Amino acid sequence: MATNPEELGEKQQTMPDNLSIARGAQLWPIEEIAHRMGVPGESIEPYGRGIAKLDLAAADALAGRPRARYVVVTAITPTPLGEGKTTTSIGLAQGMHHTGRTATVAIRQPSMGPTLGIKGGAAGGGYSQVVPMERINLHLTGDIHAVTAAHNLLAAMADNHLHHGRGVDLDPESVRWQRVMDINDRALRNTVIGLGPRADGVTRQTGFEITAASEVMAVLALADSVVDLRRRLGRMVVGYTRSGEPVTAEDIGAAGSMTALLKEAIKPNLLQTLEHTPALIHAGPFGNIAHGNSSIVADRIGIHGGDFLITEAGFGADMGAERFFNIKCRASGLTPDAAVLVATVRALKFHSGRYRVVPGKPLPAAMQAEGPDDVRAGAANLTKQIDNIRAHGVAPVVAINAFPSDYPSEHAAIREVAEAAGARVAICTHVRDGGAGAAELAEAVAEAAEAGSDFQFLYPEDMALDAKIERIATRIYGADDVSFSPEARRQIDAYQRQGYGDLPVCIAKTHLSLSSDPSLRGAPTGWTLPVREVRLSAGAGFVYALCGDIRTMPGLGADPAAAHIDVDDNGEITGLF
Known part of the structure; x- marks a missing residue:
């Protein structure tokens, strides 16, 4: 990895945009990708060039094969820009192949809300993408x-x-x-x-x-x-x-x-990365009020499709990973062997409380200057999220997602904090270098996974609903206490009476802080989680507590991505990112 910021900047400037990289990919026949996983031909339903649906019978057909190591990719509490979990998941899966191992990546399907809004697509980035990128971000298989x-x-x-x-x-x-x-x-x-x-x-x-x-x-x-x-x-x-x-x-x-x-939508979608690593893209539950993880049926196919199955959980480890552990794993019966915690220099500087990050606007100039002390000032969030993974008996591996504007001293500061907390650490350049840029991470993850985990749920099923909420709030978020409104108390009592007391809980709060207040950075202490309402998702099988104002219908920004997407005279989509 180059360590000179000017050199990295030059490389970044000369690197093509995501759509150009994706469009230049040479796709293998999707049947060949399925064959790499061991999926039999009768379970493959081609759905256009480079895409297939997999019949659910594929899980039974693969059941006799060895079980893959199961790895969840999560992150520290992100900035509003996101810290690259999807890209890291894809890069890590590709990186496994650079270390002589095989892997499959399983991620959520992008919603067109963010794609046409401010965030853009969610098929990865740079040389760690799943392709065809346009199809993934616009409808896919419907x-x-x-x-x-x-x-x-x-x-x-x-x-x-x-x-x-x-x-x-x-x-x-x-x-x-x-x-x-x-x-x-x-x-x-x-x-x-x-x-x-x-x-x-x-x-x-x-x-x-x-x-x-x-x-x-x-x-x-x-x-x-x-x-x-x-x-x-x-x-x-x-x-x-x-x-x-x-x-x-x-x-x-x-x-x-x-x-x-x-009936057709329950079948997982099989695609490939730029390096022909199998990619299962299926389902996309909202990360605030739901579990924010891709599908169980995809994981049950992928768990026998190679040496490693890499999956991603939405938002930070306090949200997506906690729900992965306590909701998804409880439902699937699968248990993780390791967890990757994505960290960036900019996110830790953000958690120092010294800078403001606004979606759609450049980072503050001072934030882009060399600042290892700023990184250390925000390191409490990294330490807490490492602890949150460990609370479930899973070994964390910190992936430093390197940006061209980073400085070696800043990466060293992250490594220092993570190693002091007992986590393995690896620097990744997978956006620029593809799988080769995640080979160090792949080795660290393999080492952690092969050492084994002592996975445990955070709470038992028979614990009362309010006690489950309190356990998550105090153990994972760092709250001192939980305050239930009279309405929330009434709802909890009703759900207990109606027989829903054994369900896991999902806490709907901001993803921009460990607390329920998006303005609080780092690892806040001395605060109380306010539960204003508790709702039932009886079909999904969980109860969710509303803590703060959660928007379930986003709005478009002043300059949405939709205003820049078009189709040229050759029928090619432009402006998608």
Whole structure:
């Protein structure tokens, strides 16, 4: 790795953009990629050039093969720009091949909300990408649209039930099942429907969420078969009777047709990286109010597809990784052998509290100057996230995602902090160098995984719901206490009575801080987690606590990516990043 910032800057300037790199890729036949995993031909359903659906029977066909080492990629608390978990996951999978090992990467499917908004696509970056990049970021095989259709069908069935007034006594005031779409649109956050004559339905206030926030998406990611998918969809709660009893999708006759709409969407999508490493891209649950991890069915195929299965968890280790451990692993029965914690110089400087980072704007000039002391000032977040992984009995490996503007002294500061906390450390240049730039990380991860883990859940299933929330808040977030509103207490008591007390919990809070306050950097102490409301995701199989203002329908920025995407005279997409 070059250590001179000017040299790195020159390399960065001459490196093509993501779309140009992706477009220059030489794709192998997707059947060859599947063959590298051991997937039999009868389980491969080609879906255009370089893409295939895998029949769920592939998991059974591969069951006799050795189990891969299972590695989750997470991060320190990110800046609003993100710290490169997806890119690192892809780079690490490619890097395994540079060390003589085989690997498969399993990641979430990008939502078009961020793709057309401010964040851009989520197929990786530089020379650590999954291809074809345009297809991944724009529709892919239509799974997200199938989720949208199934979710909105249930909404239509619920309103139809209210209109005709037959069957279950569904209380219109209790219906919280909003509609969804896969586009950022703030104007739809709050709506009134049923205006007009009586034939146009019952007038009530509702709204829209982005499709990734749908419980149907969370169900798709956690179901292990079509039968399980049907069962989970059927038990989703759309509202309550006037006497307070839950009304499910099964009760209003929607579960069967919803399953039919999702029958193809439950099949994982197989693609390849730029270096022809198998990539499973499937499901994309929202990282704030859901578990934020890709699908169990993809992992059950990938776990027998090579020496390593690399998967990614959304946001920082306090959020996506905690839910990976306590929700996804509880549902799948798979346990991780190691965890990668992505850290960047800019994120640790951000956690020093000395700088402000705004999406869509350049980093402050002072933040880009050499500043190992700034890195150390923000290091409490890195130390806490290492501890959060260890709380689950898993060995952490810190991946320093190197940027051209970094200085060697800053990388040394991160290494110093991480090693003092007992973590393995590796510097990565996978964006610029592809798999070769993640070979050091691959060796460190292999060493950690082969040493074995002592995985454990953070809490038992039979612990009370409020106690589970308190355990996460105090042990993972560093809170002193939890404050439950009267409404939250009432909801918890109701869920316990209704038989949902054994479910795991998901805490919906900001991803920009370990606390519930996005302005608090580092590893805040002396604070209390406020739980204002607790909601049930009976189909997905968890209860989630709302802590703070969580937007489930993003808005477009002043200069969204959608304004720069086009199709040229040759039919090629331009402006996608």
